[in-house]
Amino acid sequence: MGDTEVLVVGAGPVGLTAALELRRRGVACRVVDRLAAPQPYAKAVGVLPRTLEVWDAMGLVRDALDAAVPLYGQLVFVDGLPASRVELELPREVPYGFAALPQYATERLLTERLHAYGGRVERGTELLGLTQDERGVTARLGTAGGTETVRAGYLVGCDGAHSRTRRELGIGFEGDAFPEAYMLGDVAVDWDLPPGYAVRSLHLDEAGAVDDLLVCVPLPGRGRYRMSMRVPEELAVPAAAGEEVAHGLESGRAPELAHIQAVLDRLSPRRTTARELRWSSVFRISHRLAERYGAGRVFLAGDAAHIHPPTGAQGMNTGIQDAYDLAWKLALALHGVAADGLPGSYDAERRPVGAEVVGRTVLHAREGGTKADVLREAQLLVAYPGSPLVTPDPDGPEPRPGERAPDCRGLTGDIAAYPVRLFDLLRSPHHTLLLYADEGSPAAELRACATAAREAAHGRLNVFAVLAPGAPGEGWGVPRVHDRDGAFRHGYRARAPEALVIRPDGYLSARFPAPHPDALTRHLRATFRA
Numbered sequence: 001m002g003d004t005e006v007l008v009v010g011a012g013p014v015g016l017t018a019a020l021e022l023r024r025r026g027v028a029c030r031v032v033d034r035l036a037a038p039q040p041y042a043k044a045v046g047v048l049p050r051t052l053e054v055w056d057a058m059g060l061v062r063d064a065l066d067a068a069v070p071l072y073g074q075l076v077f078v079d080g081l082p083a084s085r086v087e088l089e090l091p092r093e094v095p096y097g098f099a100a101l102p103q104y105a106t107e108r109l110l111t112e113r114l115h116a117y118g119g120r121v122e123r124g125t126e127l128l129g130l131t132q133d134e135r136g137v138t139a140r141l142g143t144a145g146g147t148e149t150v151r152a153g154y155l156v157g158c159d160g161a162h163s164r165t166r167r168e169l170g171i172g173f174e175g176d177a178f179p180e181a182y183m184l185g186d187v188a189v190d191w192d193l194p195p196g197y198a199v200r201s202l203h204l205d206e207a208g209a210v211d212d213l214l215v216c217v218p219l220p221g222r223g224r225y226r227m228s229m230r231v232p233e234e235l236a237v238p239a240a241a242g243e244e245v246a247h248g249l250e251s252g253r254a255p256e257l258a259h260i261q262a263v264l265d266r267l268s269p270r271r272t273t274a275r276e277l278r279w280s281s282v283f284r285i286s287h288r289l290a291e292r293y294g295a296g297r298v299f300l301a302g303d304a305a306h307i308h309p310p311t312g313a314q315g316m317n318t319g320i321q322d323a324y325d326l327a328w329k330l331a332l333a334l335h336g337v338a339a340d341g342l343p344g345s346y347d348a349e350r351r352p353v354g355a356e357v358v359g360r361t362v363l364h365a366r367e368g369g370t371k372a373d374v375l376r377e378a379q380l381l382v383a384y385p386g387s388p389l390v391t392p393d394p395d396g397p398e399p400r401p402g403e404r405a406p407d408c409r410g411l412t413g414d415i416a417a418y419p420v421r422l423f424d425l426l427r428s429p430h431h432t433l434l435l436y437a438d439e440g441s442p443a444a445e446l447r448a449c450a451t452a453a454r455e456a457a458h459g460r461l462n463v464f465a466v467l468a469p470g471a472p473g474e475g476w477g478v479p480r481v482h483d484r485d486g487a488f489r490h491g492y493r494a495r496a497p498e499a500l501v502i503r504p505d506g507y508l509s510a511r512f513p514a515p516h517p518d519a520l521t522r523h524l525r526a527t528f529r530a
Contacts, residue, residue, distance in 0.1 A: 004030045005334050007139055007152040009165055011121040013103065014302030014319035015158030016110035020058065021327030023117035025429045027334050031119065032141060034126035041279055042102035042186050042226045045217050046071065046313020050379035052096035054324050057427050057506060063109050068099040069220050072196040077269040079203055088374055093491060095407045095423065100218050127164045130155060132296050154330050155298045163304035169295045175288030181231040183255040186278040188223040191270040201267040214267040229263040231282050255280040285309050287362045289355055293347040299326055306354035308361040312377045318357050322350050328504040337458040339529050349384045380404060384507060391510040391523045397493030401510050405502045408491040411481040420481065422488065426502060431461040434500040439470035441497035447477045449499055452517030456524035468496055
């Protein structure tokens with residue numbers, strides 16, 4: 001029996017994120033995947049600004065930015081004529097824009113980072129069954145050499161739309177399938193359309209309904225796109241009878257370059273010839289949501305928990321953030337410092353997000369709309385206001401507890417001559433306490449808050465004093481930065497003196513104007529055991 005603290009089933013972007021974040025927090029985990037090798041497909045290609053913020057904290061963002069291409073917006077054509085141009089413009093204070101990166105490249109970057117923390121993926125290893133009790137999970141794995149029994153503290157099922165983990169738990173996966181089949185192709189074209197823009201070309205029937213479409217998303221490489229389109233009848237494969245979920249790549253005949261060229265001849269806004277077909281497939285789309293994101297010590301993340309149309313590149317990004325939310329909670333539980341029920345807050349926080357994403361992407365897919373709230377599409381508006389880990393402040397300034405903690409620029413230290421970002425202070429696997437102070441703030445009382453918070457968090461909390469102009473530079477007893485230009489005060493509508501608690505996943509969990517040590521302790525008891 002190969003014991004481990006966490007068994008992660010599935011080594012796609014979601015499973016790799018869970019494993020990497022666990023290893024980064026000192027948790028022993030095994031990652032298994034039934035495939036003998038990673039798939040070479042550019043399935044999920046859109047990387048959203050919020051995911052790039054997550055990768056920033058994980059130490060992955062520089063490599064990702066080097067490998068990706070920018071995604072500036074979308075050009076829409078109807079019946080061969082320009083219809084609209086959607087610009088993915090974000091406020092200046094958002095540190096990252098939208099990007100396109102093939103899924104296989106995302107998996108490679110995550111795998112390399114996992115290796116740096118001593119982890120590895122066990123390929124050709126499949127979950128066959130599981131049981132659990134109050135102390136852990138017993139999983140039966142199938143390998144090329146036979147079967148193996150593994151005992152783990154927790155199991156995280158990141159094993160896709162056809163999740164064996166979900167079936168073993170008996171969790172419902174309600175929803176439906178879209179009747180149309182589609183085909184994907186990774187090709188290059190020569191046209192004079194501006195780089196960095198997705199292309200959506202539609203044909204309307206006499207009643208004004210879409211009866212043919214072509215969607216092209218740019219990829220790294222000259223003129224390279226991942227194209228999706230309706231599948232011709234000769235390639236259509238009906239869903240298998242009795243199949244639980246008709247979603248994902250099909251195993252039938254793959255489209256050839258001629259099939260893609262035929263669609264380009266009908267719908268491309270510019271005459272062009274497709275070349276360099278790297279891969280292609282037929283795929284189906286369903287929309288489903290797990291009735292709960294786990295049971296006991298077993299959890300679901302990514303496509304195992306929610307599937308939906310690929311509109312807006314929401315799927316992989318939502319799954320990565322599922323794993324990011326879950327990993328820090330499991331780590332605290334395994335380190336013996338978590339409050340009772342902390343892992344259970346994962347369902348309370350992430351399932352509503354999954355429900356919203358499924359509903360929104362299904363609506364966009366059925367209506368064929370192109371207008372969207374860019375901040376929402378960027379996943380920068382995801383929030384947990386009703387979380388049991390959040391101390392509400394409904395009448396306080398934005399950002400409020402439960403919302404994403406935004407970056408701000410222009411903070412300076414006492415020695416370094418260059419400014420730093422707030423995200424530089426948050427790049428840690430621990431909670432962060434920010435103490436905002438001005439010339440009238442009581443340093444002794446704020447120091448007492450820092451001491452109480454560190455004790456309540458069992459030392460797993462970083463503290464920084466953020467000092468407004470005029471605040472005393474000494475006597476804080478914690479590292480300090482200076483908000484000389486007021487960027488923090490403006491971005492957070494900060495009220496000195498104030499204490500702000502930021503979770504390891506970059507969300508505000510509390511704000512306390514005129515803070516008191518007892519208030520901070522009570523708040524942190526929702527996350528950390530007494």
